[in-house]
Amino acid sequence: MLEKFRETQFYKSIFRGGGVPKSRRQRMMVVLNSVFLHLHPVRLPKHAVKLKFTWCMGGLSFFIFLILTISGILLMFYYRPTIEYAYTDIIDLAEQVPFGIMREIHRWGAHAMVITVWLHMFRVFMTGSYKPPREFNWAVGVILLLLTLLLSFTGYLLPWDQLAIWAITVGSNMARAAPFVGHEGPGAALLAIGDINFVTMGSDMRFALIGGRFMGEGALLRFYVLHCIGLPFIIMIFMAVHFWRIRKDGGISTPV
Amino acid sequence: MAEIISKKSATKEPGRRPPAALDKADTGDQISRRSFFSWLSIGWFAFIAATGGFFTMMLRFFFPNVLFEPVQTFRAGFPDDYTIGEVDLRWKNKYGVWIVRNNEGIYVLSTTCTHLGCTPNWLNSEQKFKCPCHGSGFFKTGINFEGPAPRPLERFKITLADNGQIIVDKTIKFQQEKGQWNDPEAFLNV
Amino acid sequence: MESFKHFIDTISNPTILFTSTLIIFFFIFPINDWFDKWNRRLKLYVLWSSKSMVIASILMAAFFVIGISDPDFRSIVLKPDNVPISGLIFLVYFFTWLSMHQAYENDAKLERGEPIDEQYDAPNDKVLVWPDLVYVEFIALILCSAFLMIWSIGLPAPIEEPANPAESPNPAKAPWYFLGLQEMLVYFDPWMAGVVLPTLIIVGLIAIPYMDNEPAGSGYYSFKNRKMSIALFMFGWLVLWDMLIIVGTFLRGPNWNFFGPFEYWDIHKLEALTNINFSEYIYIKWMNTGLPKSIIFREIWGIIVVLGYFLILPPLLAKTMCKKLFARLGSFKYSFFIMLILIAITLPIKMYLRWMFNLKYIIAIPEYFFNF
Structure with a gap:
């Protein structure tokens, strides 16, 4: 039956070649x-399929990213990023929505992704795989690590509970202290003409982050957009480069 | 076509300007190598300026002209509502200030830790403000003495209304390290 | 049992914990030949044998199992957001062991002249992606999904009280992967700990392949020829990052005071933490005069110390300890490298100064938001 199905025009149109791939060529x-x-690639050095060597952490990071994307999209159907609704929507997600573990999957998945990305980086370091010709891909990987952390961090605010708001308060106040672009950073006072300061509470980097002088509605919306669209968009570009460069730099690293 | 012609002639005689191209530029129907490059640099300059302008616009986009924020000025009752020697917590939740009265008068402290913006707790038994985030500690006056806070808590403008009520204006703040606490509006003599 | 807990609480004192870690660390991960000699003499490399791994895992698991009977320890470990950290402790240990185990194995094989596992003879030794790799990936994905599912069903995601801008929780902790940063914020001004140091971590990580660019030692686990780079990376990753996360999780309590893992989180725990700046040490404690009015006079000593640290140490080291490194990297790469290392070392230095002398800032110019 299955064999017959494999012979149909329909099946062959989807899977070129047809039949069970048995020969090396197939x-x-x-x-x-x-x-x-x-x-x-089509073929690999044999140690590239050994878990003992690869730990599979890079692949798992990507897989968890996909899980997070899907569960995140599902969560967006119920979540409204306003101070009035955010908290209660999160409660509802657990209590009123069937299979109410989507938020758990998203949250624990995020934790897991941070760990897998770290361990992937650790493996790459320990096997010396950052060495030439893979320097640039290592750099891309560092950016991906940073983006992973930023994605986790922006997601932290969205439940709008005590944990969220204070983590973000502390985080965004670091921007307040950034040299020259934060209004309490060193050098900010130099950017002034006479009595007019250019870098103030209403025009510094922190303001751009949280969309206001105080933590509130603006911060929630901005972090929401960054979390759902902005950062995923950037991380996908870097991921594409990362995967492409693995192949272009000669695949998995091998002893010289 | 023009640049191709001039480049070709340039490669034929490296180091010397091709006279043919010069002549043609004089007659006006061909662009010389030099004027081509000046046009090119103008073009690049325009491109960079436009791109830069666009990114500036994008940056400016993040700074709205109008903010919808809670009112920063409020009436805090009469001076006699406050006990001498105590830190008053009644406006902490609503307006983010502590009102402290000592023997000379009243001052208003911001509840924002100068380190990273958490809200410290007033520990009455130890007579200090202690920030839970990174452990900064402040005396009752607002002076920092422990933990990572780099400077004292800020004070807000405090004045008396005509009917004797206290008016606190949070838009104007006074910082001790800049010597602003001596400002008459930073302290209400009672 | 109580005395054991008390012992753990005692050695959890940051000064003791950190000093012992620092001393032990470079013998376990020898950074140069001298440490390596002692590593071999003390037979510390047995840590990477399979037997040691089993014993260490059992000990760690036993610690958690016994610890969980203690109510204070339990409240930390079972907090939902802390679960990944307990997992992380085991995972980081296991994978450190796994990589070092293979590194020593490979080194020994190469020494004996045997081929290592990763050695391959292109293109004969290649395997096909379909099915060899695809099924490994498939199984990994299924296990990962199953694991995530079980975790999600078993442990509800935490949600605290609704946000209240007027009331900070006590203690207010950052997400666990940023606890290392939060710990740095205690010792540095926000512009350093929040902006400059994270940027330098990223820059430093990106710079690794340009500092350590010898193609040898790539593509397989090895230690012998990469002692310095591995020891330095491990120091940054295990001590300055992971250990600070563990400190932030298990040892930081209310009011951001230090507590032992089995100690009750007493909000009213009193600690003398009155901080003193370097200028106050000099003018008030040693010279018995008041602080000078002029900022420059007040801070000149701190500026001298800092400039000396960053300008005198690099050439000094290039002439003495890091001679070979200087020759290999050249002056530009060497200065870059040594600056990153020196800045990284300021963190433990400032930690010790704070713990032992309550020293807050070496340069303190709050007027211009510049403190170091």
């Missing part, structure tokens, strides 16, 4: 013909 074609699988 198996190579599977990878080459699939838009998803051809993220991979």
